[in-house]
Amino acid sequence: MHEQIRQFIFENFLFEAENNALVNDDSFLDKGIIDSTGVLEVINWMEETFGFQVDDVELIPENLDSVNRLADFIIRKTG
Amino acid sequence: MCGIAGILHLKDNGIDKTSDILNKMLSVIKYRGPDGIGLYQKKRIGLGHLRLSIIDLTGGRQPMSNEDGSVWITFNGEIFNYLELRQDLIKKGHRFSNESDTEVIIHLYEDYGTECLKYLNGQFAFAIWDEKTQELFLARDRMGIIPLFYTKTLNNFYFASEIKAIFAAGEVPREIDPVALDQVFTIWCTVPPRTAFKDVYELPPGHYMRIRNGNIQIQQYWDIVFSGYLTEETFEDTIEGLKELLIDATRLRLRSDVPVGAYLSGGIDSSVITTLIRYLNNSSLHTFSVAFEDKDYDESIYQKEIVRVLGTEHHEVKCSYDDISRNFSKVIWHAEKPILRTAPTPLFLLSKLVRENNIKVVLTGEGADEILGGYDIFKETKIREFCARFPDSRYRPLLLKRLYPYLPAFQGQANVYREAFFNKGLSDISDILFSHRPRWATASKNKLFFSKELRERINGQTPEESLTMCLPKEFSTWPVLVRAQYIESRSLLPGYILSSQGDRVSMGNSIEGRYPFLDHRVVEFCARIPGHFKIKVLNEKYILKECMKSYLPQEIVKRHKQPYLAPDSKSFFHNGKADDYMEELMTEECIGEYGYFNPKPVSFLINKCKRGRVIGFKDNMALVGILSTQLLHRLFIENFAT
Numbered sequence: 149m150h151e152q153i154r155q156f157i158f159e160n161f162l163f164e165a166e167n168n169a170l171v172n173d174d175s176f177l178d179k180g181i182i183d184s185t186g187v188l189e190v191i192n193w194m195e196e197t198f199g200f201q202v203d204d205v206e207l208i209p210e211n212l213d214s215v216n217r218l219a220d221f222i223i224r225k226t227g
Numbered sequence: 228m229c230g231i232a233g234i235l236h237l238k239d240n241g242i243d244k245t246s247d248i249l250n251k252m253l254s255v256i257k258y259r260g261p262d263g264i265g266l267y268q269k270k271r272i273g274l275g276h277l278r279l280s281i282i283d284l285t286g287g288r289q290p291m292s293n294e295d296g297s298v299w300i301t302f303n304g305e306i307f308n309y310l311e312l313r314q315d316l317i318k319k320g321h322r323f324s325n326e327s328d329t330e331v332i333i334h335l336y337e338d339y340g341t342e343c344l345k346y347l348n349g350q351f352a353f354a355i356w357d358e359k360t361q362e363l364f365l366a367r368d369r370m371g372i373i374p375l376f377y378t379k380t381l382n383n384f385y386f387a388s389e390i391k392a393i394f395a396a397g398e399v400p401r402e403i404d405p406v407a408l409d410q411v412f413t414i415w416c417t418v419p420p421r422t423a424f425k426d427v428y429e430l431p432p433g434h435y436m437r438i439r440n441g442n443i444q445i446q447q448y449w450d451i452v453f454s455g456y457l458t459e460e461t462f463e464d465t466i467e468g469l470k471e472l473l474i475d476a477t478r479l480r481l482r483s484d485v486p487v488g489a490y491l492s493g494g495i496d497s498s499v500i501t502t503l504i505r506y507l508n509n510s511s512l513h514t515f516s517v518a519f520e521d522k523d524y525d526e527s528i529y530q531k532e533i534v535r536v537l538g539t540e541h542h543e544v545k546c547s548y549d550d551i552s553r554n555f556s557k558v559i560w561h562a563e564k565p566i567l568r569t570a571p572t573p574l575f576l577l578s579k580l581v582r583e584n585n586i587k588v589v590l591t592g593e594g595a596d597e598i599l600g601g602y603d604i605f606k607e608t609k610i611r612e613f614c615a616r617f618p619d620s621r622y623r624p625l626l627l628k629r630l631y632p633y634l635p636a637f638q639g640q641a642n643v644y645r646e647a648f649f650n651k652g653l654s655d656i657s658d659i660l661f662s663h664r665p666r667w668a669t670a671s672k673n674k675l676f677f678s679k680e681l682r683e684r685i686n687g688q689t690p691e692e693s694l695t696m697c698l699p700k701e702f703s704t705w706p707v708l709v710r711a712q713y714i715e716s717r718s719l720l721p722g723y724i725l726s727s728q729g730d731r732v733s734m735g736n737s738i739e740g741r742y743p744f745l746d747h748r749v750v751e752f753c754a755r756i757p758g759h760f761k762i763k764v765l766n767e768k769y770i771l772k773e774c775m776k777s778y779l780p781q782e783i784v785k786r787h788k789q790p791y792l793a794p795d796s797k798s799f800f801h802n803g804k805a806d807d808y809m810e811e812l813m814t815e816e817c818i819g820e821y822g823y824f825n826p827k828p829v830s831f832l833i834n835k836c837k838r839g840r841v842i843g844f845k846d847n848m849a850l851v852g853i854l855s856t857q858l859l860h861r862l863f864i865e866n867f868a869t
Contacts, residue, residue, distance in 0.1 A: 159831045159834070159835070160831070160835055160840065162675070163675060163676065163827075163828035163829075163831040163832055164675075164827070164828055164831075165827060180668075180672065183669060183672070183843060183845050185842055185843030185844070185845075186843065188842065188843075189840060189842065189843070192840070
């Protein structure tokens with residue numbers, strides 16, 4: 149799961165092959181990785197890849213703002 | 228408008244090839260003046276001119292001289308108050324040999340030297356050779372409507388309306404300037420005098436240049452001064468003053484010996500200008516609009532409404548994704564710089580439509596957004612300043628949602644993400660670039676695509692520092708909104724709106740654009756209007772709406788402002804496939820060979836585009852910026868065809 153998320157973030161936001169520049173606890177917001185529309189891309193990707201819907205109230209950094217938080221959120225939604 | 232070119236030999240080269248070189252220079256910009264070509268050559272100087280006949284169709288050939296042949300001019304543009312100036316000059320004893328506006332400049336120069344510029348109301352770039360003083364005098368209009376480029380080699384000084392004419396002379400090496408790329412990928416345009424090419428410069432708007440004995444002196448003669456607000460004037464008096472000036476600016480810009488048309492975008496600015504044309508002249512008027520097959524960009528419903536009210540003979544070009552893709556390369560050939568949006572392309576197709584209808588001149592609404600506070604960046608600045616005063620307020624940031632109503636992706640965001648974006652630089656309200664930090668921070672992120680080699684060649688000032696160097700001394704004392712207006716009027720307006728999206732794509736089809744809002748009297752007046760008359764709370768261009776509301780349909784006055792945009796990445800990818808030339812220019816091999824960008828990240832971006840996943844401004848700007856840079860290299864460095 150973590151590797152899948154990392155690959156998505158690297159290829160679609162950092163436009164790099166996987167490297168050590170991002171650790172799984174890094175905040176996407178603080179590091180400027182997810183920009184003003186990036187969060188919508190993350191949601192589209194999760195909905196298509198894992199087959200669940202994200203509600204508006206779930207669009208909060210606690211769910212979406214790092215690799216670890218995304219992984220936990222996806223596990224909760226699909227568990 | 229026309230095309231001009233020239234050479235000043237700084238040393239006697241012994242071999243006279245001046246006219247051959249001038250012919251080569253002019254041949255690559257023939258579209259700027261398909262109605263005639265003229266050359267003047269004397270020992271050290273060569274002046275060339277391509278004519279687009281608009282005023283004095285039978286006379287007015289250039290280069291043109293004074294009575295005794297001691298002063299010669301090559302001139303591109305229009306002097307709109309030439310009839311009044313001519314009368315004054317005749318009273319002072321000058322004799323005129325034709326009816327053109329060009330001759331007025333010559334006689335003014337004889338009387339006033341470089342001070343002649345303050346008498347001119349117009350859009351212009353010209354070069355005057357003074358045989359007596361052996362001095363070359365070049366000047367460019369106040370707002371940067373007409374382009375003027377130059378370079379100096381060991382033996383020669385070259386100037387021209389377009390950079391390609393300078394390259395066609397054959398002496399100047401062609402190389403894309405890494406610092407220019409850094410600037411474009413930050414502030415969306417280059418900072419004058421820098422251009423996209425190394426050692427080729429543009430004369431900044433509102434500046435003139437004198438060259439004597441090989442020494443170049445550049446001097447600013449005009450700037451927008453935001454001071455001495457009309458605080459004593461009532462709102463009603465200010466409205467009357469603005470209306471009077473706009474009517475006169477439009478009246479002067481209808482002076483032409485060929486029919487004049489107008490662009491209609493569907494927004495308030497072009498509707499105002501077209502309404503004023505109708506008010507001044509009730510004869511048949513041709514209007515022209517861009518419509519889009521993609522409904523997200525289409526404003527034809529508003530265009531049709533204003534056409535219905537004004538009863539113009541209307542023409543429309545309906546733009547598809549494919550139209551943008553197929554013409555993008557031509558647009559880069561004309562723009563001569565990387566661009567971050569495809570929006571100039573439909574305007575190139577629009578000027579073609581104008582030409583097909585045998586119209587040479589169009590009036591447009593450009594400039595109103597800058598001088599009257601129309602852009603969202605001004606409202607954005609106002610809200611950010613409001614938030615910065617109480618950074619802990621939970622409610623003030625909610626106002627940010629009022630911005631960009633036309634962007635579904637923006638409206639769909641959670642507040643926390645929207646606030647994170649606009650909080651860029653919020654802590655330092657005294658930062659003189661406060662207004663533009665979020666925009667530039669977003670654009671700068673795309674520098675992650677720059678190759679290591681390119682990064683190593685970017686040295687010296689940052690783009691922000693270069694821009695700061697051009698700001699007036701008193702800039703930091705101005706209110707934040709005024710500073711934002713100044714930056715927008717002195718960077719993006721000449722560097723993109725009036726060039727890549729203006730002169731270059733209209734003259735590419737031999738069409739002259741005229742801009743009543745950029746009459747310097749209107750600009751000076753608007754610079755003195757208090758900010759709250761321009762943006763009332765968050766109602767942009769409030770004074771213009773109030774000024775014109777009884778003349779315009781309410782649908783036009785009350786509609787949400789929609790900036791002119793065109794589809795970007797969607798134009799180049801169809802059903803998961805890229806257009807052929809895009810596929811070729813963006814391969815890892817080609818990206819690596821040209822050397823500006825990192826191949827692997829670009830291939831990730833292309834894959835994202837193919838999957839239809841590029842939805843934000845940042846990625847779209849990256850794609851268009853990289854593609855246009857690759858095209859610029861192919862057209863100007865690799866395959867430059869004269």
